Amino acid sequence: MFVRVNADPAARLNSLGALGMESDSNPIVSLNEFTYRKGTEIYGEKEPADYVYRVESGAVRGYKLLSDGRRQISAFHLAGDVFGLESGSEHQFTAEAIVDTTVRLIKRRSLESAAESDALVARNLLSMTMDNLQHAENHMLLLGRKTSLERVAAFLLEMDKRLTAAGVMVLPMSRRDIADYLGLTLETVSRALSRLHELGILGFIGNSQRQIVLLDRRQLAGFDL
């Protein structure tokens, strides 16, 4: 997906130095990697967008807030995902670690100069951004036109593709996060999951409500029009 960034070792070292100066609180520096603790902010809306991030492990939520606290999560970023790429000089939404999360930082300026001289880097950047846009367009359809059951089904199928291992999907995010991603309340999400459980479409593993087995992907896909 996005691999050619470290082609320039000088840029890599530069971003290391700059990052070291900024590490004041939670983040732990390990080369050009940071680890954020569960629930901590990686960057906030309106902050200068000097870095781009790649998730090494963990999970990140990107969201926007209304003045009265209503929240819309626009994307979950899992291992391998790149986020923080913006048009202007300021971030347009907030990014928070959902669980303890390690990210690799890339200085934006060095990325820009790499794109300037290497058309392959530029093409990858564009392709990544277009993929994000495509995801956003699909999500608009979900938010604008799907029922609660359809939304939850779509969510499960999306997560299934991205983080099912050994038949079990371990969700890093809470019901509230899911709700704010799907434009629902957490109660509605919970009810939809219970319903899918009753229908034999999914099962829970052990005591955790975050470990899910999809028993009938076919029927689930039937809810995702």
Added chain:
Amino acid sequence: MFVRVNADPAARLNSLGALGMESDSNPIVSLNEFTYRKGTEIYGEKEPADYVYRVESGAVRGYKLLSDGRRQISAFHLAGDVFGLESGSEHQFTAEAIVDTTVRLIKRRSLESAAESDALVARNLLSMTMDNLQHAENHMLLLGRKTSLERVAAFLLEMDKRLTAAGVMVLPMSRRDIADYLGLTLETVSRALSRLHELGILGFIGNSQRQIVLLDRRQLAGFDL
């Protein structure tokens, strides 16, 4: 509804002639320009994305459909806007002319090769795509978390910025289009507009319900949190 267009631009220009035979108005304007009549499809989902389009005049809606007909319009493209830029080789949504619309076609391949050799072109492409992504993210917040009144207020402010001339905003799209853009029904949109009218926030010009004057942008912005 529309003649399936060949990938070859020469064939496409030829089809202009064919179209001219079945349309009664003036179809061809200049070389790589094309005029679509009100309500006609510019391209459909799953069609090969061989061209990128720039709106010269008119208005275009881009939308996705669910199998049962529910529609979500992801963006309105007005004069000056570029649309049709996709990640894969196929279009991910349908584009239709809302009113008679003239577009300029750019062959995708030639754009790609231009980006390959000219970093400025590449940067503009990326910047444009990022702007689209930003719009999509704001729209997700609207669709997921805003009330009907807030959505209509946001819509009016957006259109006001883009197509108000001489104090009057002339909407090219129907109530149904607005509803499908905002994730509402046309009745709810109509009620919200009536409400804003009662409140003295907007007025209608003449007999048309599509010519709107914003009388109190301040108060309107108060609904857009």
Added chain:
DNA sequence: CGGGGGCTTGAGGCCACTCAACGATAGTGG
């Protein structure tokens, strides 16, 4: 004029939200 599409307005219904209680779980400190 007659037809049709676009828009508004009203009445009633339903799906998701709100409010609330409770159970389960995980994190904390003794």
Added chain:
DNA sequence: CCACTATCGTTGAGTGGCCTCAAGCCCCCG
């Protein structure tokens, strides 16, 4: 290791905002 607490999740009852269904108006356009 256990008690304590906060957080998370489920479930129920009732409400409400938007949707559905329907009627009627206005305008455009033949």
